Amino acid sequence: MSGAAQPDAAPALEVIGLRKSFAGRPVVDDVSLSVAPGEVLGIIGRSGCGKTTLLRAIAHLDPPDDGFVRVGGHAFGPEVSPAGVVRRGWRRGRDISRERHRIGFVFQQLHLWPHLDVLGNVTRAQSVVLSRPAPVATERARALLARLGIADRAAMRPAELSGGQQQRVAIARALALDPPVLLFDEPTSALDPELTGEVAALLRTIAGEGRALVVVSHSLGFVRRLCDRLAFLDGGHVVEEGPAARLLDAPRDPRLARFLAALAPPFPSPQPAR
Amino acid sequence: MSFDPAILIDNWPVLARGFAVTVMLSALAIVLGFVMAIPIAALKLARHPMLRLPAALLIEVVRGMPFLVLLYLLHFGLPFFGPRLPATVTGTFALGLFGAVYFAEVIRAAVLALPRGQMESGRAVGMTRLQSVRHIIAPQLVPGLLPPSTNIAQMLIKESAVLSSITVPELTYSALLVQGQTFSPVEVFVATGTLYWVLSHALATASTRGSRRHARRRPQGRIADRFLSLDAFGPRP
Numbered sequence: 001m002s003g004a005a006q007p008d009a010a011p012a013l014e015v016i017g018l019r020k021s022f023a024g025r026p027v028v029d030d031v032s033l034s035v036a037p038g039e040v041l042g043i044i045g046r047s048g049c050g051k052t053t054l055l056r057a058i059a060h061l062d063p064p065d066d067g068f069v070r071v072g073g074h075a076f077g078p079e080v081s082p083a084g085v086v087r088r089g090w091r092r093g094r095d096i097s098r099e100r101h102r103i104g105f106v107f108q109q110l111h112l113w114p115h116l117d118v119l120g121n122v123t124r125a126q127s128v129v130l131s132r133p134a135p136v137a138t139e140r141a142r143a144l145l146a147r148l149g150i151a152d153r154a155a156m157r158p159a160e161l162s163g164g165q166q167q168r169v170a171i172a173r174a175l176a177l178d179p180p181v182l183l184f185d186e187p188t189s190a191l192d193p194e195l196t197g198e199v200a201a202l203l204r205t206i207a208g209e210g211r212a213l214v215v216v217s218h219s220l221g222f223v224r225r226l227c228d229r230l231a232f233l234d235g236g237h238v239v240e241e242g243p244a245a246r247l248l249d250a251p252r253d254p255r256l257a258r259f260l261a262a263l264a265p266p267f268p269s270p271q272p273a274r
Numbered sequence: 275m276s277f278d279p280a281i282l283i284d285n286w287p288v289l290a291r292g293f294a295v296t297v298m299l300s301a302l303a304i305v306l307g308f309v310m311a312i313p314i315a316a317l318k319l320a321r322h323p324m325l326r327l328p329a330a331l332l333i334e335v336v337r338g339m340p341f342l343v344l345l346y347l348l349h350f351g352l353p354f355f356g357p358r359l360p361a362t363v364t365g366t367f368a369l370g371l372f373g374a375v376y377f378a379e380v381i382r383a384a385v386l387a388l389p390r391g392q393m394e395s396g397r398a399v400g401m402t403r404l405q406s407v408r409h410i411i412a413p414q415l416v417p418g419l420l421p422p423s424t425n426i427a428q429m430l431i432k433e434s435a436v437l438s439s440i441t442v443p444e445l446t447y448s449a450l451l452v453q454g455q456t457f458s459p460v461e462v463f464v465a466t467g468t469l470y471w472v473l474s475h476a477l478a479t480a481s482t483r484g485s486r487r488h489a490r491r492r493p494q495g496r497i498a499d500r501f502l503s504l505d506a507f508g509p510r511p
């Protein structure tokens with residue numbers, strides 16, 4: 001499962017001491033993570049444990065209250081602490097927008113742009129953010145769409161696509177900027193089980209190109225197929241972290257054990273109906 | 275009773291000048307109204323109630339009074355607080371303000387009708403807030419904004435006739451002058467009404483063209499598309 005991971009390489013994504021509160025209530029509480037290029041880290045936990053907030057704080061969609069993020073060894077946003085902002089490796093006044101293309105974010109609800117066709121969805125950020133000339137952006141987009149198996153949908157609007165195809169567009173939109181790090185929020189929540197397997201294979205390939213992936217998911221089957229490592233989040237803390245198979249098969253923390261038991265209850269084999 | 279075109283032929287320069295003033299001050303009021311509407315709508319959409327309050331108050335007050343009263347209030351009331359401005363200036367401003375509160379509600383509705391997360395998805399791919407508005411938000415607002423804004427613009431063109439009551443030399447005022455000299459109300463006001471119609475119809479045509487160009491292809495298909503547009507009833511005879 002960990003074929004492409006290069007754990008010895010410098011981490012593509014480092015998250016150090018990240019905290020985020022809403023209305024005084026800590027939602028993400030001192031989370032530190034590190035993901036190597038080619039590695040897929042899964043984040044599991046109950047609803048409301050801070051998974052999505054953590055992902056959004058990493059991408060600075062909701063700027064963290066404390067801690068900091070590094071992508072490829074470079075600061076991604078200023079380091080913050082309760083004492084104030086420490087601009088370690090971060091020029092004062094620098095706009096985080098200029099850095100965001102280094103972290104791809106695929107939303108749970110995808111948030112595709114309905115007024116643009118599929119090609120427009122994949123090229124627009126390339127031209128606006130990276131100033132790529134239109135032919136270059138289009139070529140890149142077409143290559144991505146072909147790889148994701150939706151080349152024939154390029155002229156369609158998102159609303160004309162199926163859920164699985166829409167998701168591929170969202171992935172293509174994020175990949176078009178060549179981010180070394182990709183964050184996925186519940187990528188399988190809208191897909192049927194068959195597609196779930198396809199998405200796992202697809203994400204595996206994307207990671208195989210040397211990108212670091214962080215995937216938030218509820219589906220244990222999905223994370224088992226996809227992830228090299230897992231982090232179990234509870235109450236905003238990383239309670240347990242380690243190789244995926246180890247966490248799923250031999251959880252050490254009782255909270256993780258309870259969580260796994262609740263998701264995959266050991267039902268007895270169904271009795272034939274009389 | 276007869277219709278004497280000679281009266282119009284003799285007096286056309288007066289009417290033409292009035293028409294030109296009407297075109298210019300309506301256009302100015304529409305642009306001014308739309309520009310003023312943007313901050314009003316932004317305030318009305320704000321999270322904090324203290325920001326929403328002034329916008330809501332302004333909208334309620336202006337919408338709740340006849341345009342003539344608003345016009346009198348500004349034209350005769352403002353000189354108590356500052357210099358007396360020319361009637362054309364206060365008139366155009368009053369018309370713009372009157373339009374602004376309606377435009378503001380239309381803008382607010384269009385923004386609320388946006389699918390969720392659009393701004394954020396722009397930010398997530400590295401666009402600045404301004405770039406997100408320009409490339410993601412604004413293009414999606416246009417189709418929803420154009421038809422109701424056209425209605426408001428047409429309303430403003432027609433309400434501009436009220437400015438005649440403070441002696442702004444626009445079309446209706448000119449018509450009154452001609453009527454006073456010729457005692458031919460039918461000729462004069464048929465011509466005047468036709469000129470307002472021409473202006474208002476030209477605007478509607480331009481708007482329909484514009485919204486066709488911006489029309490989003492809808493997944494429902496051609497039939498639904500036809501019935502969601504004005505073409506469902508076939509070309510006009």
